[in-house]
Amino acid sequence: MAAIIRPWTRLRGPRFTGRERPLPDFGLSCRACGRPLAGAPGDACLHCGTAFDVEEWRPEREWFVLDAALAGPLPIPGVQALIAGELVPHFPVGELSLAEIYGGRSSTINALRVPREFYFEIRWLLQRALADLRAARAARGRGAWRCAACAERNPGHFEVCWNCERPRATEE
Numbered sequence: 001m002a003a004i005i006r007p008w009t010r011l012r013g014p015r016f017t018g019r020e021r022p023l024p025d026f027g028l029s030c031r032a033c034g035r036p037l038a039g040a041p042g043d044a045c046l047h048c049g050t051a052f053d054v055e056e057w058r059p060e061r062e063w064f065v066l067d068a069a070l071a072g073p074l075p076i077p078g079v080q081a082l083i084a085g086e087l088v089p090h091f092p093v094g095e096l097s098l099a100e101i102y103g104g105r106s107s108t109i110n111a112l113r114v115p116r117e118f119y120f121e122i123r124w125l126l127q128r129a130l131a132d133l134r135a136a137r138a139a140r141g142r143g144a145w146r147c148a149a150c151a152e153r154n155p156g157h158f159e160v161c162w163n164c165e166r167p168r169a170t171e172e
């Protein structure tokens with residue numbers, strides 16, 4: 001019998017545990033000076049020397065909420081397309097029930113639930129997406145595409161326009 005793969009099926013382990021040093025760009029900021037902690041060779045801020053503990057950021061709950069507070073300017077449907085492409089397990093959370101969403105009705109997803117073990121990978125993916133977004137807007141990023149609806153420029157790996165959430169146009 002074929003295995004049923006759902007968006008929340010765990011297909012692989014997380015890319016990051018939070019213990020990697022130098023610290024990857026998880027978008028963390030020093031509690032003391034507010035500057036980025038990315039690149040720290042140990043558990044102290046590169047800029048002011050204040051010690052940090054990544055455990056302060058790790059969510060307590062088994063499945064944390066990924067919403068606008070974490071995604072910033074990236075729309076949740078775009079984030080969902082991004083992490084689905086990266087095979088990160090997740091659950092959409094919206095105004096409709098899962099049965100309605102997967103029954104083919106259009107959804108209004110405004111948050112995702114993601115397993116805690118993927119927390120630092122999610123932060124890293126969001127930072128990378130934001131950096132790609134800036135590059136795509138500033139210049140013609142490799143593989144960048146222009147939204148047919150709003151003309152915004154999107155990074156090549158975005159499947160949904162970050163600005164208006166329209167899916168990338170396929171050849172018609």
Ligand SMILES: [Zn+2]
Nearest residue numbers: 030033045048
């Ligand atoms: Zn600092």
Ligand SMILES: [Zn+2]
Nearest residue numbers: 147150161164
């Ligand atoms: Zn658009």
